Amino acid sequence: MTGSVSPxxxxxxxxxxxxxxxxxxxxRPELAVLAAPFVLLAGVGLTLAEDPRLTAVxxxxxxxxLEGEHLRATVALHNQGARAVQAELTLATSxxxxxxxxxxxxxxxxxxxxxxxGFELRAERWGAHTVGPLSVRAxxxxxxxxxxxxxxxxxxxRAFPREQPLRELVAPRHTQPFLGTHVAxxxxxxxxxxDLRPFATGDRARQINWRASARRGATYVSERHPEHSxxxxxxxxxxxxxxxxxxxxxxxxxxxxASLARAHxxxxxxxxxxxxxxxxxxxxxxxxxxQLYQIIxxxxxxxxxxxxxxxxxxxxxxxVLPPRALVIAITPLLDERAIGLLLDLRTRGCDLTVIEVSxxxxxxxxxxxxxxxxxxxxxxxxxxxxxxLEALGIAVAxxxxxxxxxxxxxxxNSFRRSARHVLPV
Amino acid sequence: xxxxxxxxxxxIGSAAPIPWSLALLxxxxxLHGHDSLVLAPIYGAGLLLVGEVAQASIDLRGVxxxxxxWIASRLAAILALSALGAGAGAVVAAxxxxxxxxxxxxTAAGAIAAVMAVGTIALLARRGHR
Numbered sequence: 321m322t323g324s325v326s327p328x329x330x331x332x333x334x335x336x337x338x339x340x341x342x343x344x345x346x347x348r349p350e351l352a353v354l355a356a357p358f359v360l361l362a363g364v365g366l367t368l369a370e371d372p373r374l375t376a377v378x379x380x381x382x383x384x385x386l387e388g389e390h391l392r393a394t395v396a397l398h399n400q401g402a403r404a405v406q407a408e409l410t411l412a413t414s415x416x417x418x419x420x421x422x423x424x425x426x427x428x429x430x431x432x433x434x435x436x437x438g439f440e441l442r443a444e445r446w447g448a449h450t451v452g453p454l455s456v457r458a459x460x461x462x463x464x465x466x467x468x469x470x471x472x473x474x475x476x477x478r479a480f481p482r483e484q485p486l487r488e489l490v491a492p493r494h495t496q497p498f499l500g501t502h503v504a505x506x507x508x509x510x511x512x513x514x515d516l517r518p519f520a521t522g523d524r525a526r527q528i529n530w531r532a533s534a535r536r537g538a539t540y541v542s543e544r545h546p547e548h549s550x551x552x553x554x555x556x557x558x559x560x561x562x563x564x565x566x567x568x569x570x571x572x573x574x575x576x577x578a579s580l581a582r583a584h585x586x587x588x589x590x591x592x593x594x595x596x597x598x599x600x601x602x603x604x605x606x607x608x609x610x611q612l613y614q615i616i617x618x619x620x621x622x623x624x625x626x627x628x629x630x631x632x633x634x635x636x637x638x639x640v641l642p643p644r645a646l647v648i649a650i651t652p653l654l655d656e657r658a659i660g661l662l663l664d665l666r667t668r669g670c671d672l673t674v675i676e677v678s679x680x681x682x683x684x685x686x687x688x689x690x691x692x693x694x695x696x697x698x699x700x701x702x703x704x705x706x707x708x709l710e711a712l713g714i715a716v717a718x719x720x721x722x723x724x725x726x727x728x729x730x731x732x733n734s735f736r737r738s739a740r741h742v743l744p745v
Numbered sequence: 746x747x748x749x750x751x752x753x754x755x756x757i758g759s760a761a762p763i764p765w766s767l768a769l770l771x772x773x774x775x776l777h778g779h780d781s782l783v784l785a786p787i788y789g790a791g792l793l794l795v796g797e798v799a800q801a802s803i804d805l806r807g808v809x810x811x812x813x814x815w816i817a818s819r820l821a822a823i824l825a826l827s828a829l830g831a832g833a834g835a836v837v838a839a840x841x842x843x844x845x846x847x848x849x850x851x852t853a854a855g856a857i858a859a860v861m862a863v864g865t866i867a868l869l870a871r872r873g874h875r
Contacts (some may be wrong), residue, residue, distance in 0.1 A: 325870045328800055331764035333866050338768070340859035344852060349841030352859075353785035354771050356837045357793040357830020359862055364826070366869035406815055408808060423809020428818040461822045463800060464870075 325366070326459070326466045332362050365464030372458040373401040374429070378411070378473050380441075380451055387446045387479045390420065393439040395454060399429035403460065409437065410455040416445035417477060424457075443479035445567075446574055448620050451475040480616055481575040484725045486583040490715075490732050492550035493671045494644035500549025500588040508546035515543045551592070551605050551642045552584045554615075557651030557658040558597025561624050562679030569652040569677040572721040574619045576650050576675055579725060581615045593618050594640055596661065598625030602640045630657055633664045647672045652679045653705060666712045673732050674709060678720045713739050751799050758806045763799050767792050782841060786834030790827040797823040 339355025342348070377396045385391050393413075399405055410424040420440035429435055443449065452474035458467045495504040503512045516532050519539035527541040554577045561570040577593065584591045585608065592605035593615050603611075603618045633641075641647070647665060651658050653676050666672050680699070686692035706716045715735040717728035750766035774781060774788050781788075801819055805811065 328760040328763070329870055331760065332796075333863060333870070335764045335767060336866070337859070337863040339771070340862065341856075344855050344859060348775065349838065350775060350781045350785045351771070353782065353834045353838045353841070354774070354789040354792065356786075356833040357789045357827065358796075359866065360830050360833045361793060361797075361826050362866045363862075363869070364829070366866060404818065406819065408804075419809075421809045423807055425810040425812075426805065426808045426815045427812045428814035459804070461818060462826065463797075463804065463819075463822075 324466055325369075326464050329362060329366075329464050332358050332464075336362060361462060362464065365460065365462035368403065368462070369460045369465035370401060370403055372399070372403075372405040372407075372460070372467050374399055374405065374407060374456060374458055374469075376409070376454055376456055376471055378452055378454050378471065378475060380475050380477060383476065384478050384480065385443050387443045387482050389443055389479075391441050391443065391477065393441055393451050393475070395437045395439070397427070397429060397435045397437065399431060399433050402431055404428065404430045405458045405460065406463075407459075408457045410457075411439045411451065412453055412455070413441060413451050414447075414449040416443070416447055417449040417451065417479070418442050418444050441477075443477070445571060446479050446481035446578075446620060449477045449479060451477055478617075478620060481578040481619065483575065483579040483582055486579055486726055486729065488726060488729055488733065489580070489583055489587065490646060490648060490673050490729055491736065492552070492589075492646035493736075494646075495548035495550045496590070496644070498549040498588070498590075500547055502548055502550050502587070502589075503545045504548040505545070507543040510544040510546035512545040512547070513542060514545045516540045517543060549588045549590065549607075551590045551645035552580075553592045553594060553605065553641060553645050553647045554580055555594045555596055555647055555649040555651075556619070556622055557649065557653075557655065558595055558599070558622055558624050559627075559655035559658045560597075560652070562652055562654060562682035564682050567721075568682065569654075569679050570622060570624060572677045572719075573650040573652070574622055575721070576677065576719065576725055577619055578616055580648060580650075581619075582612055585609070585612050591615060592640060592645075594636060595619075595622055596631065596636070596658070598627030598629070600631065600635055602636065604640055605642060605645070631661070633661055633668065641670070645671065648675060649673070650675045650677060652677045653702065654679060659705065662709065662714065663712065666709075666714050672714050673736070674714055674716045675725075675728060675732075676706070676716055676718050678718055681720060681722075710735070710739070715739065751795070754799055755802050758803055760800055760803055763796050766799075767796050770795070782838050786831045786838055789834040790831035793830045794823060794827045797826065 336355045336358040339351045343352035375398045378393060380391055380393045382391045393411060395409060406428050408424040408426050413419065420442055425437055427435060427437065454471040456469050456471065492502055495502050507514050516529060519528065519541050523541045529540050529542040532540040556573055556577055558570065561568045581591050590605035590607055591611060593603045595601040601618065603614055647670050649662055649672065651674060653659060662672065662674060683695060686695050709716050715732040717732045719725055719728040746769055750762040754760060754762040770792055
């Protein structure tokens, strides 16, 4: 620990010295009598002072939490010195990992004493957070010497985004030839009834629909739709966001992406992520729980990176956007480059759906009539943009985080059922 | 004025005004009257107590949680020092009442003793700083 005398000692010495000198100069012994306790304090304190030998080890009870959950960081202290110390401990944490009770913790440690202290923390937002460093400031019993040390031990805490349970998902237009839960359009082996057709050579007997055959006087077989999986690409727009001090559209977008990824992976879809913004990051589509954690880890690193660079769909590697994949873009529709990318994807025949994370709640309230008018114009511009996207067959779901994501997805499916005819060939 | 200085020290979280406040209180005491040598040890201990309590409240600024042991040990140290300070003051007061005639040699010895006391404390502080 880095030790030094307390700044107040200078004042004490000055006071004591002034008293003693004043007593001699004025011939009034009362001044020396008044100065005596201060001389004693400084003398005793400095004689007994020694560098404190404190060791501290920081630990957290959970390295992975859901955002909004509490965790506990513990500091194990050991006073290895020969004298008692008074210590103040301040535990630093990253911005969105808040302390439940603010301020330092002051403790008294006798010689050889061990003490474990707890700091209640709360993951206020998803992300990769750190706990530490720990600053320890130790004083001797009389407060005349102060030592401080910064323990550069940093512990990683990952706060996973809060997810919404989703029963209905965006139904993909195309499926992949893997077993899944989506009813494929083409006939094959499955459960869902598709059609009846006359028996043909090679058809199996178990396919014969005996009731239809008896009614029509000829042998008919039932065609069925197989259950296949699909490729789903979650595209996160990180060009721009609207935010206030507490939250922003990116926070909501990551929560939506995590919810969708979990729900699609649970239905045996292959899910990939593209973080498209100032930086470009991606995760190739994959199955299973491992992929889910990889996706969440990738989402936790999402951030708005300011950039003037104009990116288009050519920037995305081909293997990240498999043909016939369902692309779900989660965007606040604030940046022209993101909108351009959506239009580009659609004109290339991509099966695209947009979940618009509403930025309206982050817009400041209109204080003047002109502000109200500007806000209204902005909303109208957004309506026009939505109409433009929908005219191209892109389903746009408006979603505010206060609402559930499920109704927005229902709206998307409803639109996609009725908008098939506008799909470009 | 003195109370205001202590309040200012606590409010701004700086110990700098405390010695000035104590000095003012000492001046008030000296201006008070003729029985000052009898009361000085207790008054001096009281000044130390005031200074230490003010310092403790400054030290606690920014502290969100306090263990009971901290308060007990600090309080014990403050009270013990004040008691010892009163004793030390009493010894000095007793020495002052011996009634030796004022002389240049005695004044020089006193000055040397004062300088040595302050010098010793400064040396100790310097050693601690290193």
